Amino acid sequence: MRIAVDAMGGDHVPEHPVNGAILAARELDVEVVLVGDEAVLRSHLTRAGSPAGIKIVHAEQVIAMDESPATAMRGKRRSSIHVGARLLRDGEVQGFVSAGNTGAVMAVVKVIVGSIPGVDRPALAVVLPTETGRAVVVDAGANIEPKSRQLVQFAVMGQHFAREILGVERPRVGLLSIGEEAGKGNELIRTAHGMLSEAPLDFIGNVEAGDLYGGRADVVVCDGFTGNILLKASESVVEMLRALLREEFSRTWGGRIGAVLARGAFRRLRQRVDYEELGGAPLLGVRGLAVICHGRSSPRALRNGVRVAMEYAAHDVSQRIEEALATLRPVARAPDGDPTDTRA
Amino acid sequence: MRIAVDAMGGDHVPEHPVNGAILAARELDVEVVLVGDEAVLRSHLTRAGSPAGIKIVHAEQVIAMDESPATAMRGKRRSSIHVGARLLRDGEVQGFVSAGNTGAVMAVVKVIVGSIPGVDRPALAVVLPTETGRAVVVDAGANIEPKSRQLVQFAVMGQHFAREILGVERPRVGLLSIGEEAGKGNELIRTAHGMLSEAPLDFIGNVEAGDLYGGRADVVVCDGFTGNILLKASESVVEMLRALLREEFSRTWGGRIGAVLARGAFRRLRQRVDYEELGGAPLLGVRGLAVICHGRSSPRALRNGVRVAMEYAAHDVSQRIEEALATLRPVARAPDGDPTDTRA
Numbered sequence: 001m002r003i004a005v006d007a008m009g010g011d012h013v014p015e016h017p018v019n020g021a022i023l024a025a026r027e028l029d030v031e032v033v034l035v036g037d038e039a040v041l042r043s044h045l046t047r048a049g050s051p052a053g054i055k056i057v058h059a060e061q062v063i064a065m066d067e068s069p070a071t072a073m074r075g076k077r078r079s080s081i082h083v084g085a086r087l088l089r090d091g092e093v094q095g096f097v098s099a100g101n102t103g104a105v106m107a108v109v110k111v112i113v114g115s116i117p118g119v120d121r122p123a124l125a126v127v128l129p130t131e132t133g134r135a136v137v138v139d140a141g142a143n144i145e146p147k148s149r150q151l152v153q154f155a156v157m158g159q160h161f162a163r164e165i166l167g168v169e170r171p172r173v174g175l176l177s178i179g180e181e182a183g184k185g186n187e188l189i190r191t192a193h194g195m196l197s198e199a200p201l202d203f204i205g206n207v208e209a210g211d212l213y214g215g216r217a218d219v220v221v222c223d224g225f226t227g228n229i230l231l232k233a234s235e236s237v238v239e240m241l242r243a244l245l246r247e248e249f250s251r252t253w254g255g256r257i258g259a260v261l262a263r264g265a266f267r268r269l270r271q272r273v274d275y276e277e278l279g280g281a282p283l284l285g286v287r288g289l290a291v292i293c294h295g296r297s298s299p300r301a302l303r304n305g306v307r308v309a310m311e312y313a314a315h316d317v318s319q320r321i322e323e324a325l326a327t328l329r330p331v332a333r334a335p336d337g338d339p340t341d342t343r344a
Numbered sequence: 345m346r347i348a349v350d351a352m353g354g355d356h357v358p359e360h361p362v363n364g365a366i367l368a369a370r371e372l373d374v375e376v377v378l379v380g381d382e383a384v385l386r387s388h389l390t391r392a393g394s395p396a397g398i399k400i401v402h403a404e405q406v407i408a409m410d411e412s413p414a415t416a417m418r419g420k421r422r423s424s425i426h427v428g429a430r431l432l433r434d435g436e437v438q439g440f441v442s443a444g445n446t447g448a449v450m451a452v453v454k455v456i457v458g459s460i461p462g463v464d465r466p467a468l469a470v471v472l473p474t475e476t477g478r479a480v481v482v483d484a485g486a487n488i489e490p491k492s493r494q495l496v497q498f499a500v501m502g503q504h505f506a507r508e509i510l511g512v513e514r515p516r517v518g519l520l521s522i523g524e525e526a527g528k529g530n531e532l533i534r535t536a537h538g539m540l541s542e543a544p545l546d547f548i549g550n551v552e553a554g555d556l557y558g559g560r561a562d563v564v565v566c567d568g569f570t571g572n573i574l575l576k577a578s579e580s581v582v583e584m585l586r587a588l589l590r591e592e593f594s595r596t597w598g599g600r601i602g603a604v605l606a607r608g609a610f611r612r613l614r615q616r617v618d619y620e621e622l623g624g625a626p627l628l629g630v631r632g633l634a635v636i637c638h639g640r641s642s643p644r645a646l647r648n649g650v651r652v653a654m655e656y657a658a659h660d661v662s663q664r665i666e667e668a669l670a671t672l673r674p675v676a677r678a679p680d681g682d683p684t685d686t687r688a
Contacts, residue, residue: 131587141522145530178485178572186489186569209576213584225530226573228522232553233574237581240557243475248609255609262602265592 001029003309004093005302007036008062008080009100011295017099018044020302025053027303030310033093035059035084059083065295069103073111081105085112088288095309097280099293099302106142106283109290116318118325120147120334122285123154124224124292125161126231127278132215134166137176139221140281141228148191151175151221152199152332156324157284158219159201164315165308166218174207174217176226182206188223195332196221200324279304287318345373347653348437349646351380352406352424353444355639361443362388364646369397371647374654377437379403379428403427409639413447417455425449429456432632439653441624443637443646450486450627453634460662462669464491464678466629467498468568468636469505470575471622476559478510481520483565484625485572492535495519495565496543496676500668501628502563503545508659509652510562518551518561520570526550532567539676540565544668623648631662 003024007017014036021032031053034041038058045054059080063072076082084096085108098105110122123139138158143150155173162171175193177185182193184206196203207217209230222230249255259266280293280301289312291305312318325333347368351361358380365376375397378385382402389398403424407416420426428440429452442449454466467483482502487494499517506515519537521529526537528550540547551561553574566574593599603610624637624645633656635649656662669677 129584129588131584144522176573178488178569178576209573210580212577213580225522226570229520229553229570229574230577232522233556233577234581236554236557237578238585240473240475241582241585244473245609248612249606251612252608254605254607258602258604258606258609260602261598262593262606263598264596265589265599265602268592268595 001310001313002031002033002093003095003097003306004033004035004057004084004087005306006080006084006096006098006100006105007034007041008059009098009105010293010297011065011099014041014044016297016299017302018048019299020297020306021054022048022051023299023303024306025051028307028310030306031055032306033057033087035080035087036062057083057087063101063104065101067101067104069101069107072101072104073107079108081108082112085109085290088290089113094313095289095291095306097291097293097302097305097309099295099297102141102292105290105292109283109286113286113288113290115334116285116287116322116325118322118328118333119153119157119285120150122283123150123157124227124281125158125284126227126281127166128212128231128234129278130213130215135212135215135218135220136161136166137220137222137227137231138284139224139227140231141224142283143224145225146188146223148188148195149332149334151188151192151223152195152328153285153325153334155196155199155201155203155219155221156328157321158221160317160320160324161282161284162218164317164320165311168218170202171218172204172216173201173219173221174204174211176209176220176222176230177206178208180206180208192221199328199332279308282308282312284321289313289318345654345657346375346377346437347439347441347650348377348379348401348428348431349650350424350428350440350442350444351378351385352403353442353449354637354641355409355443358385358388360641360643361646362392363643364641364650365398366392366395367643367647368650369395372651372654374650375399376650377401377431379424379431380406401427401431407445407448409445411445411448413445413451416445416448417451423452425452426456429453429634432634433457438657439633439635439650441635441637441646441649441653443624443639443641443649446485446636449634449636453627453630457630457632457634459678460629460631460666460669462666462672462677463497463501463629464494466627467494467501468571468625469502469628470571470625471510472556472575472578473622474557474559479556479559479562479564480505480510481564481566481571481575482628483568483571484575485568486627487568489569490532490567492532492539493676493678495532495536495567496539496672497629497669497678499540499543499545499547499563499565500672501665502565504661504664504668505626505628506562508661508664509655512562514546515562516548516560517545517563517565518548518555520553520564520566520574521550522552524550524552536565543672543676623652626652626656628665633657633662
């Protein structure tokens with residue numbers, strides 16, 4: 001299997017993508033294609049002892065982290081993101097991993113690789129740890145103001161992701177809202193609730209944010225605005241608790257000794273909740289998989305992004321999603337050939 | 345000062361409200377008025393040794409936790425919530441604390457006590473711990489689909505709350521969104537951003553959920569749907585981490601001993617982040633203060649609700665809000681006398 005890695009995307013380039021690629025090539029059964037400035041990448045790889053299993057594909061432009069996605073998409077057609085997306089479209093690689101400008105990756109991949117028939121717009125999936133295992137949130141930020149029918153598409157995509165990647169045979173799909181009763185939530189949620197009830201899913205109704213980490217649902221469906229707030233708030237709480245705990249532990253001798261003795265516990269906890277281990281956010285709904293990682297991704301986080309892309313390709317999740325969407329009632333599918341259709 | 349406590353609202357009634365009232369009367373300079381079934385309350389108080397500083401006002405009806413707020417409001421005019429709200433309206437008490445049906449408390453208080461001129465609808469404020477202190481989120485769940493001008497009202501109310509209750513002289517007001525740039529977010533947020541920029545506030549622009557717990561803003565403005573998701577997700581993360589940490593600590597001897605030695609650190613951390621200590625959610629924008637507590641509130645949480653109500657009344661926050669709203673540009677104020685007005 002071959003996975004492309006954007007060597008020019010992220011806060012630490014090309015070091016973190018290069019080192020992530022080296023980790024992936026060493027630890028996983030994969031050939032990694034690094035996309036970026038060939039001369040720069042060549043010299044980095046040479047210094048690292050020219051590790052096996054890594055190829056370079058040249059891209060002469062770089063899209064900056066703060067560049068406008070729309071402008072970058074049109075103005076930088078030879079960027080590492082564009083080149084990586086073309087490799088994906090042409091079947092040269094089975095997945096593309098980038099820690100670059102999220103908006104640009106989404107826009108470029110959507111246009112170059114194309115959406116799965118029946119999908120209005122791709123959606124970001126983020127896997128969360130729960131008390132009992134893992135859950136996937138769709139959409140985590142790609143679609144700020146989606147229509148109700150798109151939430152149904154998110155649900156179908158999330159269902160197949162949970163089945164193939166999280167290994168849940170019958171994923172329970174929940175709609176994120178502020179109360180469990182069907183009438184609770186805003187207009188988007190109320191309409192989507194009705195449509196989800198009729199879709200071929202194990203729909204368990206509304207779930208509250210308070211139930212999320214308890215593991216009530218395997219798939220949590222929401223609009224991208226809410227999903228983004230949910231995930232960023234969660235990360236922020238974890239960081240705050242870590243800072244406060246460190247502060248409190250350091251205040252007494254007992255705390256300091258306790259912290260040392262409990263080091264293993266803290267390390268295992270970190271492995272269970274850290275974004276690094278979760279391998280980035282797959283962009284569901286395109287033909288082929290792009291995995292979008294945090295800008296600040298470590299080499300290990302990028303390596304895990306490659307792992308997720310491999311699993312996704314191996315289970316042919318895109319194909320599963322396409323088949324499932326074909327069976328949806330027309331109202332929940334993206335209209336064929338008429339992107340201006342405004343139903344639901 | 346006199347504060348009413350709803351003795352019939354919450355998951356553990358009347359025990360928790362009664363014991364919360366006893367704690368408040370003992371530890372704070374306040375007279376507590378318990379509202380509920382007089383015979384039942386009398387017998388509880390007698391068993392507790394008839395503590396000083398507690399009065400009973402009879403209310404013969406109880407609104408259940410899962411009752412429809414609209415139905416309960418009209419159908420149970422002699423409920424403890426109605427009676428408490430009337431005490432507040434008539435100036436018999438300076439605040440009303442309830443752990444009862446949140447929707448019913450909001451609806452009844454709004455109708456009986458009335459909104460401050462210039463406020464479309466009251467909003468819930470929730471105080472959060474941050475790495476550097478505290479911040480207040482408005483709205484935490486009262487208004488699911490507010491208009492942009494209401495977000496400006498939330499900001500003004502939050503500003504005065506932060507100044508008087510959190511003790512921040514010049515509160516920094518942030519608008520919760522998914523990116524810092526002015527154009528980021530949904531339509532509601534984009535419109536509100538413009539209006540907030542022109543309001544007499546220390547508006548620092550959009551803040552992301554990831555900045556929240558770092559303490560970037562003292563007042564975080566959002567719609568009630570997003571606010572509810574944000575807060576419930578945060579609580580849920582804390583609970584998950586607690587469960588996972590307990591599990592990991594118990595796996596090794598080092599972890600178990602470490603946990604014992606670090607007990608003090610954990611206890612102090614809990615005091616900093618627990619909802620119990622934060623004293624419930626004040627309903628801002630009504631004439632006088634209602635504090636809404638978690639249904640599962642402990643006696644200590646209710647006691648802290650009384651404390652917040654006392655501080656609010658002592659600083660005359662409602663009056664400050666009314667004065668500030670009078671200076672707002674008409675577009676951001678609630679229209680006088682015409683509740684069907686749909687501007688902004």
